[in-house]
Amino acid sequence: MNLEVKQKIPLKIKRMGINGEGIGFYKKTLVFVPGALKGEDVFCQVTAVKRNFAEARLLTIKKQSKFRVTPKCAIYEACGGCQLMHLRYDQQLDFKVDLLRQALKKYQPAGYEAYELRPTLGMDEPEYYRAKLQFQTRFVKGQVQAGLYAQGSHRLVAIQDCIVQDRVTQAVINKVAQLLTKHKIPIHDERKQQGIRTVMVRRSRKTGQIQLIFVTSRQVNLGKLIEELVGAYPDIVTVALNHHRSKSSEIYGEKTEIIWGQDSIRESVLGYDFDLSPRAFYQLNPEQTQVLYGEAVRALDVDGSEHLIDAYCGVGTIGFAFAGKVASVRGMDIIPEAIEDARKNASRLGLDNAHYEVGQAEEIIPKWYREGYRADALVVDPPRTGLDDQLLETIVRYQPEKMVYVSCNVSTLARDLVKLAQVYDIDYIQSVDMFPHTARTEAVVKLRRKSDRF
Known part of the structure; x- marks a missing residue:
């Protein structure tokens, strides 16, 4: 390593990293610089030296990106909750497609080079959105x-x-x-x-x-x-x-x-009401949740005959979007309050084809199959940690014909697609900007069992 902590160096930023930082090379050493943008020439100070890379603090910008803007937030740098407020919003949307591209390149699920990555669906007013x-x-x-x-x-x-x-x-x-x-x-x-x-x-x-x-x-x-x-x-x-x-x-x-x-x-x-108890999970951005769930419905493309499993169902929100379009919906979640909400919501909505249980998907789904239930379609919306290994094995074993993966973490999504791509074709990935000004995006993935094409 040819760098030392506190050393000041010039750097040309070649690309953006998964956390929104600028990335450049100093004498073949990878350097990460938070706050720097692609195309900028900067002067920075090394703050940490690792085995394969270094981290640096931005000091001055010698050549500024034409896409750099002044953040509206007075505590933007001190807080750290947002990472991209200094990047023009339309370019943030492009960056979030690149996030997916970087994650796929790292994990390389089968055929990833040919995946259709659709432009990110953003907000007209990307402020004051967190409910x-x-x-x-x-x-x-x-x-x-x-x-x-x-x-x-x-x-x-x-x-x-x-x-x-x-x-x-x-x-x-x-x-x-x-x-x-x-x-x-x-x-x-x-x-x-x-x-x-x-x-x-x-x-x-x-x-x-x-x-x-x-x-x-x-x-x-x-x-x-x-x-x-x-x-x-x-x-x-x-x-x-x-x-x-x-x-x-x-x-x-x-x-x-x-x-x-x-x-x-x-x-x-999506036109239906539901109740949320204090601990129940629901998306942070209600406006974009409309977009996200609408994309999930479009991707699954049900015809009315399907039996659907909604893994990580929470209070049932995604499943309710399908309930009137499929033969049955079954969901599970590990939070008892969420399942109680799901049951109450289904009853209030008059959905007699919806069933919810407390437990882990990797345990509940095999139990349902042993009891004779067979799913034609599957929706998964896991936490940032992605799908549990046992659940992945369960999906690969039972292989519902249609599947939609709603992801809030491009890295765990790409990792999980390595396994899923063994039995599913990935038709497309649609990025949805649920978190403007941050280095995070949601994605809706349309998957079809390989045998369905023949």
């Missing part, structure tokens, strides 16, 4: 602050006006921080103090209803706080308390209880 926030809390100089940890640290960056966060949820968390201070509610400190550690706020774009979860490491009395908060924001309909006493980095503990209001809020997608 849910999860902010950590800290007690700093006599005041409670709420925000996110700076990237790679446990240093809290207080956030009071986030460019990508729904304005109402931001206003609610600002009020929560004020009231936590006013009522002297204990705040969690990793070294000595027990108390509130995280606050979740979610707002329905359909109804405007708001729900909160206070995550705490000790018992707290929030009665007066809730009274004032609801007085200021009458759209708050649910307040829950999650007990998280362990030292793990997980956001939530196992026990969640409703301490004020109703059990859920009502949201809508």
